[in-house]
Amino acid sequence: MRQSWTALGRRGVLAGAGALLALGAGDAPRAAVRTRAKILIIGAGAAGLAAANRLVHRLEGAEITLLDKRREHLYQPGFTLVAAGIKPRDYVLSTTREYLSSGLNLIEESAAEIDPVAKTVTTDAGRRLSYDFLIVATGLELHYEGIEGMDVSRIGQNGMGSIYAGPAQAEATWRAMSQFADRGGIGVFHRPATEMKCAGAPLKYAFLTEDALSRRGNRSRAELIYHAHNRALFSVPIVAEKVRMLYQQRGIPVNHEHVLTRIDLDRRIATFRTPQGEREQPYDFINVVPPMRAPAVVRNSPLAWRTGPWRAEGWAEVDRGTLRHVVFPEVFCVGDIAGVPKGKTAASVKWQVPVAVDHLVASIEGRSSAERYEGYTSCPLITRVGRALLVEFDYQDNLTPSFPGVIAPLEELWITWMMKVVGLKPTYLAMLRGRA
Numbered sequence: 001m002r003q004s005w006t007a008l009g010r011r012g013v014l015a016g017a018g019a020l021l022a023l024g025a026g027d028a029p030r031a032a033v034r035t036r037a038k039i040l041i042i043g044a045g046a047a048g049l050a051a052a053n054r055l056v057h058r059l060e061g062a063e064i065t066l067l068d069k070r071r072e073h074l075y076q077p078g079f080t081l082v083a084a085g086i087k088p089r090d091y092v093l094s095t096t097r098e099y100l101s102s103g104l105n106l107i108e109e110s111a112a113e114i115d116p117v118a119k120t121v122t123t124d125a126g127r128r129l130s131y132d133f134l135i136v137a138t139g140l141e142l143h144y145e146g147i148e149g150m151d152v153s154r155i156g157q158n159g160m161g162s163i164y165a166g167p168a169q170a171e172a173t174w175r176a177m178s179q180f181a182d183r184g185g186i187g188v189f190h191r192p193a194t195e196m197k198c199a200g201a202p203l204k205y206a207f208l209t210e211d212a213l214s215r216r217g218n219r220s221r222a223e224l225i226y227h228a229h230n231r232a233l234f235s236v237p238i239v240a241e242k243v244r245m246l247y248q249q250r251g252i253p254v255n256h257e258h259v260l261t262r263i264d265l266d267r268r269i270a271t272f273r274t275p276q277g278e279r280e281q282p283y284d285f286i287n288v289v290p291p292m293r294a295p296a297v298v299r300n301s302p303l304a305w306r307t308g309p310w311r312a313e314g315w316a317e318v319d320r321g322t323l324r325h326v327v328f329p330e331v332f333c334v335g336d337i338a339g340v341p342k343g344k345t346a347a348s349v350k351w352q353v354p355v356a357v358d359h360l361v362a363s364i365e366g367r368s369s370a371e372r373y374e375g376y377t378s379c380p381l382i383t384r385v386g387r388a389l390l391v392e393f394d395y396q397d398n399l400t401p402s403f404p405g406v407i408a409p410l411e412e413l414w415i416t417w418m419m420k421v422v423g424l425k426p427t428y429l430a431m432l433r434g435r436a
Contacts, residue, residue, distance in 0.1 A: 030057075033060065033365055034061050036061055036063070037059070037063070037133060038133075039055060039059075039062055039132065039360070041135040042067050042114070042134070042136050043066075043068055043136070043337075045068075045074075045139050046335060046349050046428070047139075047334040047352070050349060050353045050431050050432055051135050051334060052101070052104050053099065053100075053433050053435075054357045055357055055360070056103050056104060056434065059361065064104050064105065065105040065106075066096075066105065067107050067110070067121065068106070068108065069108055070096070071108065072094070072096070073093075073094045073095055073098070074092055074167065075091070075092040078092040078425065079092060079170045079201075080163060080204060080208070081420075081421060082163075082167060083170040083174045083205065085178060086385070086421060089168065092170075093167055099429075101433070110124040111138070112297060113301070114134075114136075114298070115302075116302055116328040116330075117328075118130075119132070119330065121134070132330065133363070134331045134332070135356065135360070136334075136337055138295045139336045140292045140336040141295045142290045143194075143290055144290040146291040147260055147290060148262040149263045149264055149265060155169040156173060157172075157176070159283060160263070160265055161174075161288070162288040163287065164201075176285060177287075180284055180285035181209065181215075181216050183221070184218045184221025185283075185284025185285065186282060187223070188225055188283040188286040189202055189203075189206040189224070189225070190226065190228075190229070190258065190270075190272070190289060191289050192229060192291040193229040193291070194292050194313055195310070195313055195315065195344065197292065197345065198345050199234065199379070200234070200381045202287065203226075204382040204383070204388075205287050206224060206252055206287075207246070207384060208385070210252060211384040211385050215385070224251070226247065227260070228254055228255065229257070229258065236393045239381075239391050242389070243381075246383060259272060259273045260272055260288070260289075268282060268286075270283055292313070293314055294313055294315050294337055295337075299313075302328075303325060303333070304317065316339050317339055320373070321355075321373055321374070322356070322371075323373060334349065334353055335348075335352065338352065340373075342375040342394070342395055343376075343377050344377075347376070347377060347379075350431050351374075353431075355372060355373040356373075358371040359371065374394045376400060377392070377394070378390070378402075379391045380424065382420065385417075386414055388417040389409070389411065390402075
């Protein structure tokens, strides 16, 4: 049975409204720049749509084309809410065309090859598109094949869940988790050793499962275990320590340097790579988080990093402050695909896209832009139903609170919970339309 919520109190409404206005405030109008530039955007997800719609407002006469085969748009920050039984599946579903401003072209094909030397992109249908400027917003690839024995079609069956695969799989994960909360047993949670979108999601799902067990009076019948891929629970030390303390309070032990490599879905055994060798972990419920990497069209292109920490997974080689490619100056990469130290969240897109767009427009005008992306990343880290931490930080792991004096960082607050379940989606939709 899906959970229900009481109406907001007066103070909560006022605080939530204030937070939403602060998050969703648009830029001051600017005079449009006249140009005949051809701008191609690969990917019509959060980053691609936000970039396209901002460019429509900033430019007059430009030919702006979005390239994406998928017709549906997914509100991915809501997947965890679906997988916790808080929101229905259709909460995260809409269509790409709903967010297209007048003047944008959409080609419903996929990019198959990028040639940044010739300034062309070839689609899976064989169409060759030229550009003056290219924005790469392909998102990332869920590499489920990197886990031996994993079968996406079996998500929701036999105690195996996985939130990321899509709305249907998030809903199936909720059913599997709910059954586990009714019975108890061993619950296993982990994250991959790769870069990933919203690194807080695996942590919050362990919290939500613990809360579901507690609310049903079955916490004593369950053992929950979190397998961290390295020596920390989160990349920001102060956040990692906060989560460690909360896990300790709620009886969730942590095994460090455990990476999922294999799963036996019939026997319910997960195998982890550890410094001491392979370790088998039985489970009654597991939330599988796949390795993640750049899509092949970027991974196998000249745009990918050739050296350094982002080479192995094929992320795009960009300047981390401008999101401009370091070799091909007419190419910008935003969202999950950008090979930067932080920033694989929708909140990061909100800060990345205006920077990249301003640098692109500046190139058209023949000027320099002083705009910089400082690594802003945000994660409303749910710790139980009705409470969440608002985790905001930058490249330097500094906490960067948006509402000092109103929302205290690293405190479990109801208002942060309300921002997550009520306030963030309208802000996200405003971002898609180029208004935030």
